[in-house]
Each structure stands twice: as C-alpha cells, then as structure tokens.
Amino acid sequence: MRIRLVAFAGLRELLEAPERSLELPERARVDDVWRVLAREHPALDSQRASTRVARNGRLASFEDELVEGDELALLPPVGGG
C-alpha cells in the first residue's frame, strides 16, 4: 500500500522534502514508517520522543495501523513563546 508522508519545520528539513510517497507492507504501523525513515536519516533517532504524529490531520499514536491512501504527518514540538 502507499501512503503520503508530510513533515514540518526541522523534520521537513531533515527529510529533505516537505512530502513524499511511501510504499509499505499491509498493516504497517506509524512506528514502521519511523524506522524506515530513521534508517535513511539516523539523526531522527534522537527526535522520536519529541515528535508527534498525525494521521489524516488528527493526532495519532506510533502504534496506529495505516491504510492505503493515508496521510501521515510528522510534527516537531510546538510551543513557541
């Protein structure tokens, strides 16, 4: 299945693209996507604890399963003064 990945701010820069398409095995979870990306970009490792994820525009968990056509967003910490 394919999903669309979007990332913002520092994560967008780290992934070197605001969005991309990803081919995943059926029943892949958000966490599987993270591990794929962390293999390509080892600097992601230290950022998992502070990153929130959104599935189709709603906050989600790393344990959530994805389905064909989902949009997965990677959100660095917010909270600017």
Next chain:
Amino acid sequence: MRIRLVAFAGLRELLEAPERSLELPERARVDDVWRVLAREHPALDSQRASTRVARNGRLASFEDELVEGDELALLPPVGGG
C-alpha cells in the same frame, strides 16, 4: 474671597450650570460651600455622602479650607461598567 465652582454630570445639571463664581468669607471650608449650595438646591442633601470634591484638580476633603482663586470641583460617583 472668590472661588470658582465647577460641577459634573448629575450635579452639574442640578446646579444648572457647569461652573460659577462664589463669594465666600475668608477661611471658608469646602463644607461651607456645600451648605450654601444645599440651601439653594435642597436635592443636594441626599448626595453629600456619594460626592467627592477636588480642590484645584486634586481630591480634597469637605474639611479643607479654601483660599482666594481656588477651583472647587464637585464630582458625582464614577465607576461606570
């Protein structure tokens, strides 16, 4: 001695003039002015407790003595929502 009397809002309307000049005996107090006015305008009687006075633009007391040329202001309650 002469002083200038100014009044605002409901007191201005009751006294029928925004300001007037008053001739007073030497060492007259604010309270003496009030009694002169209350004789002319008995409706003032009920308003003394809620009225503040200012002498030359500063809050004053009814016991304060006036001097030639003073401006005495009569201030109804403020505190509009």
Next chain:
Amino acid sequence: MTPVHFFRIVGEAIDSHMLDEIVGSAHGGVVTFLGVVRSDSGDGRTVTSLQYEAFEEMALREFETIAGEVRQRFGEVRLGIVHRVGEVRAGEISVAVLAAAAHRAAAFDACRYAIDELKRRAPIWKKERYADGSAEWRSGA
C-alpha cells in the same frame, strides 16, 4: 525603552490606530481593549447613545497615575488611553486602551489593570439615552 505613554480625551470618533505609534521594536506583545457602546442597557431598555462627560485635567492625571502603577506592577509597559466625550452612539467606541510590552503576559495584565482602574477611578461620567426619549446618569459596575 523610554516610558512614552499616550493619553487623550477626544470629542470625535476614536480610531483605534491612533495608539499604534506607541508600539516600539522591543514590544512583542500588544493588547488593545476597545469599549463599545451597547444598545442593551442591561435592564431591558434600548440605549441609543451615551453622553460622556469628563473632568479632563483630572482624568488625564489619573491616567498618568494608573500608568505609573502599571509599570510598578508589570514592568516595562507602554500604555495608551483614548477616551471619547460627548455623544457616543450604540456601536461606537467610547474608550481604547493599548498596552505594549516585551511579552504578552505583561501586556494583558497591564491593559486589564488600566481599564479596570480607569472605570473605577477616572472622573468620567456617562448618561444613557434610551429609545423612549428618557435619559439617566449611570454609575457603579
């Protein structure tokens, strides 16, 4: 940052932008309060306008006093106050208060303190005029 405040009592319509000039480059938070004349008197009557009257020299001095208290309590804040006098119709602005500070907490605190104290202490009075032709001086919250 110099404490340049801006205090006016005016007879014509208030343009809330007239306070913008006191905002400086060190101000990251700007809070503005606008008081607008409501047509609902609160006791069921329809208000067509308010007649405001001020003891101007004393009111302006009270604004200065309030600004001094604001800086003592909340630090470096610039304050602007414009109050209208004369007839102010329903829907029009009767008073504008602007507080500018480095950060938003001080700007909010300063603006709220200033309008609360202005309403409580400044020698400014208002007469409500009603749709039925009657009118009444109002005080108290």
Next chain:
Amino acid sequence: MTPVHFFRIVGEAIDSHMLDEIVGSAHGGVVTFLGVVRSDSGDGRTVTSLQYEAFEEMALREFETIAGEVRQRFGEVRLGIVHRVGEVRAGEISVAVLAAAAHRAAAFDACRYAIDELKRRAPIWKKERYADGSAEWRSGA
C-alpha cells in the same frame, strides 16, 4: 448572537482591522492581541525575521477547538484568529487574536486563553533568522 468565528492562515502582512467585522452590536468589550516579531532573541542575538510554517488544515481545526473551549469557559464570545506564515520581519505582526463579548472580563479571558493555547498546541513552527546569517527552529516558551 451566532457563534461566527473567523480563522485564517495568511501569507501576507496582517491588517489587524480584518478582524473588526466579527464585532457585533451586542459586544461591549473587544480585546485584541497582536504578536509582533522582536529583534531581540532573548539570548543576545539580533533577529532579523522569523520563518513561520503551519500544518494549515490541522492548525485551523485547532483554532476551532480552542474557540469551542473559550465558549464553554467564558460564555458568548466571538473569536478571530489570523496567523501569518512565511517570512515575518522584526516589527511585523505574526499573529492577531480578537475576542468580542458583551462585557470586558470575558473578552480579556477569552483572548488570553486563545493565544496561550494557540502557542501551546497549534501546529505552527518558527525559525529564527539572525543578523549573523544563522538560523534556528525554536520551540518551547
């Protein structure tokens, strides 16, 4: 009073008057917060601009959620929020929040709650650009 809010994320300069239209005749108190880009980074560096980036659909939904909380907490309040994205230079407005209510207490409470929660929760990020050419994503209060 219908709950007509006004939420926008814009790429051009914010005109604080764009929020005026949500003010209705029942609103006696209108409180506006403007966030302005400061040239002082807080750690001694000179900021020339901020680069704001938003996850727009989610940010707008967060504004709606915040507006719902505002009405639950503070009653009948209309809320307007405009946030700028892209490059915002020092001295320019990055965000404007307007709260209009019958009385000023609710307007102050609503405006402050809205900007505090927006800063805490909305998916909007900022990168500080410094006079020395460096740049840094910032989060946290």
